[in-house]
Amino acid sequence: MTVLSAPRRKFSLSIGDRFQPAGRVGNVVLVGLLVLTTLVAVFASVLAPDNPIQPVGDLNLPPLSPHHLLGTDNLGRDLLSRTLIGLRASWFSALVVVAIGLLFGGLLGVLAGAFGGWVDGVLMRFTDLFLALPGALVAIAVNAALGPGLIHTLIGVCVVWWPYYARIIRAEVRGLASRPHVEAARLAGVGRFRLVVKHILPGVVPTAIVTASLDVGNVVVLLAGLSFLGLGQAAPAPELGADVQRSLYLVLEQWWIPIIPGLAVMLLSLVANLGGDALRNLLAGER
Amino acid sequence: MTRFLLRRVGAAAVLLVVLSALIFALDQISPGDKARAYVGGNASPAAVAAARHQLGLDQPWPQQYLRYLWNAVHGDLGASLRTHRPVTTDLGQFLPATAELVLFSFVLAVLLALLFALSGALRWPGTGLYRGVLLLGATAPAFLLGLGGIVLFYGRLHWLPEAGRGVDTSSPTGFVLLDSLLHGDGTGFVVGLRHLLLPGLALAIAPAISIGRILRSGLESVYGADHVRTARAKGIRESGVLCRHVVRNSLDAALSMSGLQLGFMFAGVVIVEDVFAWPGVGYYLAQSIPQSDFPAIAGVTLLLGGVYIVVNAVVDVLQAAADPRLTV
Numbered sequence: 346m347t348v349l350s351a352p353r354r355k356f357s358l359s360i361g362d363r364f365q366p367a368g369r370v371g372n373v374v375l376v377g378l379l380v381l382t383t384l385v386a387v388f389a390s391v392l393a394p395d396n397p398i399q400p401v402g403d404l405n406l407p408p409l410s411p412h413h414l415l416g417t418d419n420l421g422r423d424l425l426s427r428t429l430i431g432l433r434a435s436w437f438s439a440l441v442v443v444a445i446g447l448l449f450g451g452l453l454g455v456l457a458g459a460f461g462g463w464v465d466g467v468l469m470r471f472t473d474l475f476l477a478l479p480g481a482l483v484a485i486a487v488n489a490a491l492g493p494g495l496i497h498t499l500i501g502v503c504v505v506w507w508p509y510y511a512r513i514i515r516a517e518v519r520g521l522a523s524r525p526h527v528e529a530a531r532l533a534g535v536g537r538f539r540l541v542v543k544h545i546l547p548g549v550v551p552t553a554i555v556t557a558s559l560d561v562g563n564v565v566v567l568l569a570g571l572s573f574l575g576l577g578q579a580a581p582a583p584e585l586g587a588d589v590q591r592s593l594y595l596v597l598e599q600w601w602i603p604i605i606p607g608l609a610v611m612l613l614s615l616v617a618n619l620g621g622d623a624l625r626n627l628l629a630g631e632r
Numbered sequence: 633m634t635r636f637l638l639r640r641v642g643a644a645a646v647l648l649v650v651l652s653a654l655i656f657a658l659d660q661i662s663p664g665d666k667a668r669a670y671v672g673g674n675a676s677p678a679a680v681a682a683a684r685h686q687l688g689l690d691q692p693w694p695q696q697y698l699r700y701l702w703n704a705v706h707g708d709l710g711a712s713l714r715t716h717r718p719v720t721t722d723l724g725q726f727l728p729a730t731a732e733l734v735l736f737s738f739v740l741a742v743l744l745a746l747l748f749a750l751s752g753a754l755r756w757p758g759t760g761l762y763r764g765v766l767l768l769g770a771t772a773p774a775f776l777l778g779l780g781g782i783v784l785f786y787g788r789l790h791w792l793p794e795a796g797r798g799v800d801t802s803s804p805t806g807f808v809l810l811d812s813l814l815h816g817d818g819t820g821f822v823v824g825l826r827h828l829l830l831p832g833l834a835l836a837i838a839p840a841i842s843i844g845r846i847l848r849s850g851l852e853s854v855y856g857a858d859h860v861r862t863a864r865a866k867g868i869r870e871s872g873v874l875c876r877h878v879v880r881n882s883l884d885a886a887l888s889m890s891g892l893q894l895g896f897m898f899a900g901v902v903i904v905e906d907v908f909a910w911p912g913v914g915y916y917l918a919q920s921i922p923q924s925d926f927p928a929i930a931g932v933t934l935l936l937g938g939v940y941i942v943v944n945a946v947v948d949v950l951q952a953a954a955d956p957r958l959t960v
Binding site for chain 2: 474477480483485486487489562569573574586593603604607608610611614
């Protein structure tokens with residue numbers, strides 16, 4: 346999908362094709378961008394110069410106007426403030442979806458990987474079932490059935506977003522389970538639960554972190570797509586996708602009103618992708 | 633091979649049943665009383681009860697599901713609350729436009745991916761810019777690509793039309809390019825093509841990157857392989873080495889990625905159609921969402937989801953036919 350072409354992630358990408366910053370310093374800077382974005386999201390309401398919902402200036406001011414850095418929209422609302430608050434909603438929503446996907450999918454993956462046998466078979470069949478369904482469409486249908494609203498959107502996306510994590514974590518657990526240090530612990534009589542928690546889980550964490558951080562960008566774009574289709578928060582609330590949809594008809598006269606929130610989505614997705622890559626490079630270098 | 637074929641078709645059938653069950657379940661939890669919607673807001677309780685019985689809503693839900701499945705197989709997906717027409721009629725009218733857009737866009741994506749992979753693997757000069765633009769485009773949401781295209785190519789340059797298909801969609805097959813070709817209608821073909829270009833590109837960039845990356849890593853790994861060195865040592869020209877020994881052997885993973893991406897495009901088309909007012913099922917879905925027209929939404933999900941599942945199954949089978957090792 347692209348929602349929706351939901352850029353999904355069934356194959357690992359070759360490293361050489363992604364953006365490659367120069368060296369360790371570059372990587373640290375890019376991971377810093379991830380942290381910076383999160384800080385901007387946390388302090389969005391402090392950073393926003395105006396009330397995002399009330400008209401505060403002339404209508405349709407272009408970007409770089411005095412007092413309104415990104416201009417105003419067709420109702421006279423400050424676009425910088427709206428974009429900042431919308432950015433906060435997008436970023437935190439994406440983090441919530443990724444966290445829930447990681448927790449639920451990760452739990453299933455660890456269970457399947459640690460128990461093996463029929464538990465593994467049943468859990469992975471169940472996972473494959475969800476993996477084989479068109480995620481973006483199912484998310485739309487779930488969301489539409491529940492009605493519009495941010496919580497419903499998050500539920501809709503979470504329903505389709507965990508299987509990927511279950512697969513990755515299971516593979517990682519299976520790989521670790523045959524490593525010498527785990528064998529040694531098992532021979533020393535360590536119980537199954539302790540074996541998983543103390544000897545396998547710590548090894549899964551780096552993969553989980555990298556996978557999750559690389560995924561945030563995908564979720565940001567998917568959520569923006571759903572919001573664009575009218576499945577997000579209700580009208581006056583600033584939301585990047587919905588703001589694009591509501592000002593679609595203005596694109597030829599006041600291009601900045603729909604384009605700026607769209608660019609904000611792209612910026613978030615870019616930061617998430619670059620930061621995720623950098624995080625992976627840093628973690629890989631330390632191993 | 634037969635066993636693989638049966639297993640794959642069986643899996644696709646199971647997935648279709650699961651998808652339909654999921655949509656049925658969602659229909660159950662979606663707000664609103666269907667019996668009341670059927671008879672109208674002012675109907676007496678007795679009329680509502682009668683309608684409930686008539687629609688089978690008083691039966692246990694397994695029976696309701698079987699009834700839903702039976703109706704769906706026979707082409708009855710209920711009536712749209714917005715257009716007041718049968719959903720299958722609407723879908724039949726809008727599907728050709730979507731199919732034409734997705735197939736056109738898929739061809740574009742494959743061409744862009746080939747260019748991306750070859751230019752990267754062969755280190756052509758000046759490719760950094762092309763690859764950078766494509767990678768940047770892949771991080772953008774589809775609606776931003778579409779809007780950017782409209783502002784630039786319609787608003788500023790006046791090269792391409794803004795939206796729609798540009799022609800009367802009542803053409804015989806519903807495929808504008810095909811019809812104008814069959815009728816020898818040159819102008820119609822050009823008009824159709826010009827309208828396809830922007831939405832096609834907006835939809836093609838993300839899959840192009842995914843396919844291009846896989847293809848490029850395939851090319852690079854085959855490029856240094858022993859059989860390629862042997863071919864070169866035999867004195868075969870570089871272009872021959874490339875076509876016969878490198879590209880053909882690195883297509884495997886790229887083909888399966890292409891199939892996967894084609895499936896995704898049938899889902900991603902919704903947003904692109906909405907931006908360009910493209911009269912397909914995606915636009916129909918986008919217009920149904922604000923009206924909470926669940927029968928229409930469920931119909932589109934079932935149709936596009938079904939296409940997605942079938943495309944993936946067909947790709948798997950084709951791949952197995954090309955490479956019998958996969959059936960083991």
